[in-house]
Amino acid sequence: MESKLSCREFVEFLADHLGGGLSVAQLARFNVHLARCPACVDYTRAYRQAVGLSRSALLCPDDQVPGDVPEDLVRAILEAREETR
Numbered sequence: 610m611e612s613k614l615s616c617r618e619f620v621e622f623l624a625d626h627l628g629g630g631l632s633v634a635q636l637a638r639f640n641v642h643l644a645r646c647p648a649c650v651d652y653t654r655a656y657r658q659a660v661g662l663s664r665s666a667l668l669c670p671d672d673q674v675p676g677d678v679p680e681d682l683v684r685a686i687l688e689a690r691e692e693t694r
């Protein structure tokens with residue numbers, strides 16, 4: 610449980626992540642899983658299109674993320690946002 614994140618945990622983390630509720634340690638595990646699991650990358654993309662992008666736009670109206678932005682860029686933006694908190 611400490612080292613590896615399962616896909617099921619990942620999905621549970623995702624909602625918290627997009628809500629800004631993850632700790633730094635959780636976010637690190639989240640990103641490690643995302644880097645290794647294409648299925649969860651796809652899931653994250655679909656989830657953000659359904660829920661996360663509108664939330665991101667609200668949080669940062671000058672940096673609105675279109676639906677076709679590269680996943681790596683979206684991830685980098687979200688990581689940078691977490692790190693500045």
Ligand SMILES: [Zn+2]
Pocket residue numbers: 615616619642646648649
């Ligand atoms: Zn996964």
